Amino acid sequence: xxxxxxxxxxxxxxxxxxxxxxxxxxxxxxxxxxxxxxxxxxxxxxxxxxxxxxxxxxxxxxxxxxxxxxxxxxxxxxxxxxxxxxxxxxxxxxxxxxxxxxxxxxxxxxxxxxxxxxxxxxxxxxxxxxxxxxxxxxxxxxxxxxxxxxxxxxxxxxxxxxxxxxxxxxxxxxxxxxxxxxxxxxxxxxxxxxxxxxxxxxxxxxxxxxxxxxxxxxxxxxxxxxxxxxxxxxxxxxxxxxxxxxxxxxxxxxxxx
Amino acid sequence: xxxxxxxxxxxxxxxxxxxxxxxxxxxxxxxxxxxxxxxxxxxxxxxxxxxxxxxxxxxxxxxxxxxxxxxxxxxxxxxxxxxxxxxxxxxxxxxxxxxxxxxxxxxxxxxxxxxxxxxxxxxxxxxxxxxxxxxxxxxxxxxxxxxxxxxxxxxxxxxxxxxxxxxxxxxxxxxxxxxxxxxxxxxxxxxxxxxxxxxxxxxxxxxxxxxxxxxxxxxxxxxxxxxxxxxxxxxxxxxxxxxxxxxxxxxxxxxxxxxxxxxxxxxxxxxxxxxxxxxxxxxxxxxxxxxxxxxxxxxxxxxxxxxxxxxxxxxxxxxxxxxxxxxxxxxxxxxxxxxxxxxxxxxxxxxxxxxxxxxxxxxxxxxxxxxxxxxxxxxxxxxxxxxxxxxxxxxxxxxxxxxxxxxxxxxxxxxxxxxxxxxxxxxxxxxxxxxxxxxx
Numbered sequence: 001x002x003x004x005x006x007x008x009x010x011x012x013x014x015x016x017x018x019x020x021x022x023x024x025x026x027x028x029x030x031x032x033x034x035x036x037x038x039x040x041x042x043x044x045x046x047x048x049x050x051x052x053x054x055x056x057x058x059x060x061x062x063x064x065x066x067x068x069x070x071x072x073x074x075x076x077x078x079x080x081x082x083x084x085x086x087x088x089x090x091x092x093x094x095x096x097x098x099x100x101x102x103x104x105x106x107x108x109x110x111x112x113x114x115x116x117x118x119x120x121x122x123x124x125x126x127x128x129x130x131x132x133x134x135x136x137x138x139x140x141x142x143x144x145x146x147x148x149x150x151x152x153x154x155x156x157x158x159x160x161x162x163x164x165x166x167x168x169x170x171x172x173x174x175x176x177x178x179x180x181x182x183x184x185x186x187x188x189x190x191x192x193x194x195x196x197x198x199x200x201x202x203x204x205x206x207x208x209x210x211x212x213x214x215x216x217x218x219x220x221x222x223x224x225x226x227x228x229x230x231x232x233x234x235x236x237x238x239x240x241x242x243x244x245x246x247x248x249x250x251x252x253x254x255x256x257x
Numbered sequence: 258x259x260x261x262x263x264x265x266x267x268x269x270x271x272x273x274x275x276x277x278x279x280x281x282x283x284x285x286x287x288x289x290x291x292x293x294x295x296x297x298x299x300x301x302x303x304x305x306x307x308x309x310x311x312x313x314x315x316x317x318x319x320x321x322x323x324x325x326x327x328x329x330x331x332x333x334x335x336x337x338x339x340x341x342x343x344x345x346x347x348x349x350x351x352x353x354x355x356x357x358x359x360x361x362x363x364x365x366x367x368x369x370x371x372x373x374x375x376x377x378x379x380x381x382x383x384x385x386x387x388x389x390x391x392x393x394x395x396x397x398x399x400x401x402x403x404x405x406x407x408x409x410x411x412x413x414x415x416x417x418x419x420x421x422x423x424x425x426x427x428x429x430x431x432x433x434x435x436x437x438x439x440x441x442x443x444x445x446x447x448x449x450x451x452x453x454x455x456x457x458x459x460x461x462x463x464x465x466x467x468x469x470x471x472x473x474x475x476x477x478x479x480x481x482x483x484x485x486x487x488x489x490x491x492x493x494x495x496x497x498x499x500x501x502x503x504x505x506x507x508x509x510x511x512x513x514x515x516x517x518x519x520x521x522x523x524x525x526x527x528x529x530x531x532x533x534x535x536x537x538x539x540x541x542x543x544x545x546x547x548x549x550x551x552x553x554x555x556x557x558x559x560x561x562x563x564x565x566x567x568x569x570x571x572x573x574x575x576x577x578x579x580x581x582x583x584x585x586x587x588x589x590x591x592x593x594x595x596x597x598x599x600x601x602x603x604x605x606x607x608x609x610x611x612x613x614x615x616x617x618x619x620x621x622x623x624x625x626x627x628x629x630x631x632x633x634x635x636x637x638x639x640x641x642x643x644x645x646x647x648x649x650x651x652x653x654x655x656x657x658x659x660x661x662x663x664x665x666x667x668x669x670x671x672x673x674x675x676x677x678x679x680x681x682x683x684x685x686x687x688x689x690x691x692x693x694x695x696x697x
Binding site: 048051052053069072073075076077079083084085088089090091095098101102106107134136150154 | 297299421424425427428430431432434435437438439440441482485486487488491
């Protein structure tokens with residue numbers, strides 16, 4: 001099977017503190033992948049460094065065999081809902097149209113086609129009737145669906161999503177999952193940061209299990225073993241913890257060079 | 258006050274007045290527009306730091322070049338304004354000090370140096386030093402055409418750049434990570450916005466003064482936010498507020514030459530801000546109060562109708578006339594409020610007067626039934642879906658019955674499969690149907 005994403009020896013630090021450590025895995029084309037791990041295990045950082053939003057200390061990521069800068073227009077990113085200020089003076093349609101900026105350029109007027117695609121995307125997540133609504137008036141689940149619609153409007157080949165299920169109601173969770181399946185059925189690759197172990201097994205056919213380092217990456221049934229989950233969630237590796245603490249306190253470089 | 262001067266100003270007869278007014282309008286508008294983006298990115302304090310940090314630059318430029326040429330002083334201002342930004346970034350990146358502290362340190366450090374240099378200049382007794390202190394509190398009327406060309410010209414550049422880069426600036430203000438994900442050079446736009454801030458502050462040094470320029474950056478944006486939920490309208494409003502306070506500042510400065518301009522501009526823009534805070538159409542305090550009161554009155558009216566229906570259920574007489582006493586015996590109402598509530602219901606034709614008492618109209622019956630239905634449906638929902646004991650659901654339903662929209666009602670009916678009885682075995686009234694015990 002073709003490889004969609006290749007992550008090679010990726011290490012990322014924030015203020016000297018390692019957030020990801022030697023992450024190395026491949027994702028096959030067309031997979032619906034869950035990124036799973038406890039709080040603070042580097043899930044968001046992984047997605048951000050794949051998008052080139054966070055600079056890695058070492059290692060690299062290749063998407064469709066290329067650097068992210070070459071394939072940006074093929075990849076859509078959904079940030080965490082809490083990462084933006086929902087009191088920002090704008091409405092739902094405007095946010096979804098941002099998904100067209102990448103294709104139509106920031107210095108051209110948006111075309112009728114852009115607006116049609118945005119409306120179709122809103123329709124797919126069941127939010128079309130809220131198109132003119134102020135974003136401050138949306139519920140958490142609705143905000144999340146607006147973000148989904150913006151991602152759909154990008155018409156990408158690959159989707160990287162950070163916690164799309166965080167703080168949403170059951171109805172939204174279902175409608176988001178339906179969108180996932182639709183994306184997968186059209187042969188596109190999707191990586192989703194997810195925190196709920198219960199539903200992860202049901203949603204994803206491929207799992208990347210993280211806890212700062214990579215615990216496992218592979219088909220769900222191979223990764224979801226008692227032993228591997230225990231390794232990710234039950235007690236951290238104490239020696240690695242000590243190394244992290246020394247690096248942070250003394251200011252050693254994570255990589256010589 | 259000399260009325261001739263006032264009239265001169267208002268009629269813009271004197272070409273110099275025209276220059277001063279034009280300059281003040283441009284300066285006010287460009288600062289307000291830049292400030293909107295600082296405000297939305299929650300970087301208001303950075304504007305304050307820059308405003309203080311341009312002072313040492315002005316003094317240095319004066320010391321080195323021995324001139325009050327506005328272009329040269331402006332260059333000095335921009336230089337140290339920029340340095341202060343780099344300094345803030347440097348502190349936050351290289352130490353454990355957080356941004357707010359870094360801003361505080363930078364602001365006081367640069368301003369301290371500025372005051373020191375200013376004092377030194379004044380001590381030298383340099384003939385042309387007089388008037389350099391107007392850069393602290395501003396003196397709009399002291400602008401001559403040459404100054405206006407420099408400061409106003411720069412303001413026009415700032416306004417044009419914001420107009421041109423509106424979309425990317427909006428995008429990085431709302432969602433930075435998404436902006437980088439579509440390949441926007443976020444760092445370069447940060448740089449652009451910082452540069453615009455430095456320029457917008459620097460244009461105001463003569464008319465408004467360095468210290469109070471921060472107010473002209475942030476206050477118009479904060480005031481405009483109370484009136485609108487649309488970014489473009491917010492920019493337009495903020496620019497108008499900024500320009501208006503600029504004109505007032507120029508007017509004061511022209512008619513009372515000894516008065517510093519900056520403080521007056523701040524007072525004008527602050528009055529606008531306080532007015533907006535109280536009366537703003539979107540988030541103003543008074544508007545919210547009025548909305549709350551409206552809601553309270555709606556709740557009261559609905560409670561009265563619900564009680565009418567309840568009494569009808571009990572004695573089986575739907576159109577029986579009922580007095581205030583009968584109502585207050587069953588439920589606590591504040592007498593004055595009950596009276597206005599009943600009046601309102603008469604006006605809406607939901608109740609009608611019968612002798613001294615009141616009774617349902619047909620329209621009122623439907624409304625009474627609706628509230629009762631919502632109350633009981635919600636009680637059902639709480640017991641069935643949230644597993645709350647039937648004797649604990651009433652208070653919650655009292656509040657929620659006023660909130661449920663027709664769509665939510667339909668969804669409730671659907672999910673509960675149109676229950677006949679509520680958890681306390683009272684009939685839930687739907688449509689035309691009336692419980693058997695009520696006579697029509």
